[in-house]
Amino acid sequence: MKTTRRISLLRYWTTRYVAALCLGLFIAAILTVIWLQHTMLNNRLEVSEFIAEELANRIAGSQEEKNVSPTIDEDMLKSRELFLQSEHPPAIFITDPKGRVLSANQSTSGIETSSFAPSLLQKKGDVLKLSPEMANGSRTWMIKKPIKVDDIIFGWVVMLQPENELENVTEEYRLLTGLIISLGLFGWAAIYILSRRLATPISQVAKAAKQIQEGNYQVRLPEQIKEQEVYDLVHSFKEMAQKLQQLESLRAELLAGVTHELKTPVTSISGLLQAVRDGVVTGEEAHNFIDISLKETTKMQKMVNDLLEFNSFSANALPVAVEKHSVNELLSEIVHQWHLGQETEEITISFSPLPTNRSITTDAVRLQQIIVNLLNNARHAVDSDGKIEISLSEQESGFLSIEVKDNGSGIPPAEQALIFERFYRGEQKKYKVRGLGLGLPYSKLLAQALNGELLLKDSSSFGTIFQILLPLAEERIK
Template sequence: MKKTNRISLLKYWTTRYVATLVLGLIVVTVLSVAWIQHTIIDNRLEISEFIAEELANRIAGSQQGKDAPSINKNTLKNRDKFLQSERPPAIYITDATGRVLSTNQSSGPYSLESFPRSLLKEDKDVLKYPTGTDDARVWLIKKPIKVDDVVFGWVVMLQSENEVGNVTEEYRLLAILIVSLGLFGWAAIYILSRRLSKPISQVAEAAKQIQEGNYNVRLPEHTKEQEVYDLVYSFKEMAQKLQQLEALRAELLAGVTHELKTPVTSISGLIQAVKDGVVTGDEAEEFLDVSLKETAKMQKMINDLLEFNSFTANALPVTIEEHSVNELMTDVVHQWKIGQELEHLTLDLTRLQQDRVIYTDSVRLQQIIINLLNNAKHAVETEGRIEITLTEQEGHMLFIEVKDNGSGIPEAEQELIFERFYRGDNKKYKVRGLGLGLPFSKLLANTLDGDLILKESSSLGTTFLIQLPLADE
């Protein structure tokens, strides 16, 4: 077999999450860069447009009664501070013809003496302006200086496209955010994966201990995650169940050995006594009769074991036929009564008020009923009473209740009565057997599309319930 290289759950999830996280962050970064680039340019142009308009309004307010606009040098200086950047925008105050009256540019690529009048009269206030220099394209923002709807001049701002689109600071903040998200995301999935993998590792370690025969495993008691809690709780229940089954297996071996050894020893002693002439005549005949009865009991136990094994291996045939419920149950009860001594036992059968048809295997159903009746007979003392009640329930279901007034099944044993080879403490010393009656009956009921359950049991008696589907009307 080819060896498979396996990795831990912690490493598996963290590496794949990091890869997914990195891919997602790359996509987010690309989209964020595009969005920042577009948004920052629009915002800066809007701010520049607002400043140009505010500056034009202020100049216009100071030009009442004057022929040409003028500008206070401190005003331009204040706007430079407001728009402070690596290269402040060039601000020009022109007259109506476009001749520059004042500027914050003493030299440099944007030192101009005038602007084309046709350019200033463009409808758009934000334009691309060819400077004729080696710089990239330049944004031109213009606002008219109006006094009584008369244009006295213009406020013009020139900004390099590189300066407007310079988002280095924003990119730096974006990089810090992306890296932080990546680190926090990886830390979160690492912590969560470690939290989830720890109990799973403990369960795996406990499984190895059970494999070695140690059923006393320790697992965390308090787990907040529902699925992990269900896993741990189910595993602990399984470990306890396996421990019980292991004890039952050992008890079974001793029980089967004892149950088979006892009749063999009895038969051997009785036949040896007849052979040696220790007993003769009628007494010898009685010894032989006892030996035959013991042989029959031993044969029954062996047949039960073989039949149970055949049924669990799906090798036992089941024949489904149409039957009348009342007629079938009457025949089953009658046949059981014939072979029993019922001096101190009363058996009552309550039939359906309206007879119904059922498709079932009469032989297998009879096995279930007879096994329950035999158990009820063993459970009752003097003045015992067994009641069989037939009822029709919703969903075309037939309920067969077998109730006795015996001593009942101890509460600690009620969950184990359908386990293979399990026999209660009280039954071990009263009735010989292998503990296959109830498990076999439940398997038969399941095969007939029904079920066999313990409805209730107390010191006042025990009630078993057989559920079987009725034929549609």
Template structure:
């Protein structure tokens, strides 16, 4: 509200200055016209006898009617020597008997003077010569103070009414708009307090007429829903991580206790120890994954850049992975580029991504009829490494969450051990090599993941 009234005051001040300037210019132009017209009439009256200029007082009084000021200008008829021959009202603006000839001979017809006699400042003098056949017989001079020329009594009144009307209208608009905005904003503030205390089930209006407030309400509702989802996911993930770490610890503890108490002996005791070592290794892998993920998220793990031929590199990685797997009925195939291209990547990090995708594909397919295919494609100077499988696919409601850290789908939660960091970590690695990891498609007939990496220009 203060800004509105400040703006109106500034507008009023600027308007007054502009009106004063415009009125001064207009009245000076009008004075010039009247002086010239009066000089022409006097010259016409003297044309025949070439006598010194003179005029009837009634004729001069008629010329004073042009002005709407409270005090009309003083009009003088002056001869060539500066003597005042006639005046509109004696003693109105000056007590002098003559005008300085130097002022009358100046080139300009509009002069700004100081009235030394009456102590005024900023007097305007308009002069026009009385000429008959090229001969100057005298001058018509009009004198008036600047404050009279700039006087805007009626204009000030209209301006005040306009500013007051605009102020009242602006206040009414702001008041009504504030009423419309106050309720939804107050509801958002109240909802924020609920979220602060852990209550994410907020109630906000579905539609608000003002677009900005509607966007605010809509964004806040989405934020509250996202926070509620993240809170539920956090609790679930904490329970999942705790379970994944607790299970091998419990298993190791029971196996070692059985060996210690000599519940098992001989070869069976050795088998128990072997199982304990395997469980310990699995636990170390999970802890290392967690530490490595946190380090990479904090940019603490470096990524190197080496140039490799795409076909040979991917074929070798898939071959190494196959050697470490036990899969009798699963078919694994590789489709290479027709023309090999050069990649600039970190081979170890790329292998981590590819192995993770292959492991996920192996868990998704049927052990007896499963098929996994790694396909290399080139598109717009990008290498696409597609990992395809014919597994059961990822449920639609889980597809937007698979790259969230610690997230584990319902299908893997109780079948596959892990912390749910494989895909998030793989995406970070791909982005670190200036590429990306995407879920291209997934359905009950299979899943396709894509690794996109930039190719070097040939």
């Protein structure tokens, strides 16, 4: 079997973020270089055009005043070189109207030309890009300005500059390179810190999961987490660990409880039957011992049946047969039957039906199991002169609400979240009533199988209210 090579979350996201960042910066750098070259070319051409025009105006002025041959003002060019932002100054020529070169600056030493074609000088536009054939195989820009006196052209100022000189942005490249490197390092640092901040709590959760796998439920995870999703993950994992710890405690308690609950009647039955067999008791007393043994046997059968039914229903192996019933008649009959089978002379039981009778589609046997279990719990919770109320009401959502209320001592707040856990038994009930702690979990499963719900609505020192919610049929009973 081929093993999958795994890497840490920090390395995984950091490498991919950095790769994406480098790719983005590379694309941005290329676009910036193209933009810089284009912008610098336009700016330098505009400055060169301005210098050529200024030089043409100066020569025209000197021609008008002194009527001497035109020459290049080298001092003026040196003062303007700063604006050109170029390592090598452009080649500047002074020509006559026919294009013959009359004067040139020192930067023309590498350019051999004695004249310019008149058609080229008279061509429309002051800025021209010369073809390689016209510029000795190199890409060159030509800036030309006429020397005019009273609208008469006495010559031309021609400026030649190689394209690579105009697009030379060496200093800008240095700045751009420094900026890209700085952004890359800063981006990598930010990505590393953020990825580490995200990966750390997840790594802690993974370590905590290994602790739980080894049976250690005392996990420690950070509390102050700003990221909502990571906080939800850590918080849910901590709740799961606490739940598993509770279930582990319940499992140990279940083993002890089942052992105790089954051992006690077995020991009692064994002792009673041994006394009858050995003749320790005879006559009527022997019959009483046998009756007690039969009662203990019945209790053991009930506990075993509870376990079997609960396991069957949890595995969806227990069928539910639904039929249509009248709500008031069905619930009244269930309460009446339970009342007849109880010794509750000192307990007051009241039943409040629906003002307008409705029908319900449900399994009457399963519903009776739920209500009988709640009534039995209520009877165990109240003392003498206790009171149990069963009230029906119709919810706006179309559900029937069945509330079973008692005036007992209530369920302690610390136990209220656990009462529907299988095999859980409260501290007070544990020593007062024998059982396996399956009544309420089983009743909840039954209510859900009937498309309803069983809830603990309220519990305090004044009493407890359980609520059953079941869907009502649409038609009303007349």
